[in-house]
Amino acid sequence: MAHAALVIIDMQRDFVEPGGFGASLGNDVTPLQAIIPAIRGVLQAWRAAGGFVVHTREGHLPDLSDCPPAKRERGHPSLRIGDAGPMGRVLVIGEPGHSIVPELMPIEGELVIDKPGKGAFYRTPLQAELQSRGITQLVFMGVTTEVCVQTSMREANDRGYECLLVEDGTASYFPEFKAATLAMLTAQGAIVGWTAASAELIEALRHPTP
Numbered sequence: 001m002a003h004a005a006l007v008i009i010d011m012q013r014d015f016v017e018p019g020g021f022g023a024s025l026g027n028d029v030t031p032l033q034a035i036i037p038a039i040r041g042v043l044q045a046w047r048a049a050g051g052f053v054v055h056t057r058e059g060h061l062p063d064l065s066d067c068p069p070a071k072r073e074r075g076h077p078s079l080r081i082g083d084a085g086p087m088g089r090v091l092v093i094g095e096p097g098h099s100i101v102p103e104l105m106p107i108e109g110e111l112v113i114d115k116p117g118k119g120a121f122y123r124t125p126l127q128a129e130l131q132s133r134g135i136t137q138l139v140f141m142g143v144t145t146e147v148c149v150q151t152s153m154r155e156a157n158d159r160g161y162e163c164l165l166v167e168d169g170t171a172s173y174f175p176e177f178k179a180a181t182l183a184m185l186t187a188q189g190a191i192v193g194w195t196a197a198s199a200e201l202i203e204a205l206r207h208p209t210p
């Protein structure tokens with residue numbers, strides 16, 4: 001546990017609740033809401049085992065200077081990044097929609113990483129924070145499986161971290177994309193990393209083997 005971190009990707013109201021960025025892209029948010037209990041179960045077991053926790057949030061500065069025009073203009077969203085929506089300005093740091101859902105709120109001692117991209121390492125202090133703690137193994141959960149979770153896991157894999165994704169602790173707006181992502185990550189002898197069910201991880205946390 002001294003060399004492992006739990007990394008929870010972007011469990012923000014903007015992706016998980018109606019009226020946010022995910023919904024503005026035309027998505028049904030219910031598959032994302034459904035994983036909150038599983039994530040909470042792992043988070044509680046991880047905290048009880050004394051493990052280090054990282055939470056990430058995707059978002060941009062109020063002046064959008066860190067948002068590439070291509071990202072803002074992509075697709076035909078009903079609300080673009082920076083527009084005013086029911087939960088404040090979409091995907092802007094400090095707005096209500098940018099915050100992590102109440103059930104998974106970070107507690108003191110946990111690291112919160114704000115990221116302008118899909119990957120957790122791009123233009124963030126995450127690598128330095130992990131290295132300073134001697135962390136070499138990362139357990140991922142969060143949303144969405146094939147976008148921010150997969151991008152972050154691939155970034156971590158290239159940086160030499162051993163990675164595991166919790167199967168029922170991640171979700172996509174597209175169930176077929178989640179299934180394909182799990183298959184891609186673990187193919188070729190776990191070319192990017194492994195996966196496991198939350199129950200297996202919680203059991204391992206309760207009964208650690210030397």
Ligand code: TIU
Pocket residue numbers: 009010015022025058118143144145147148149173
């Ligand atoms: N649209 C989508 O599936 N995801 C994102 O835009 N961000 C994250 O995955 N966090």
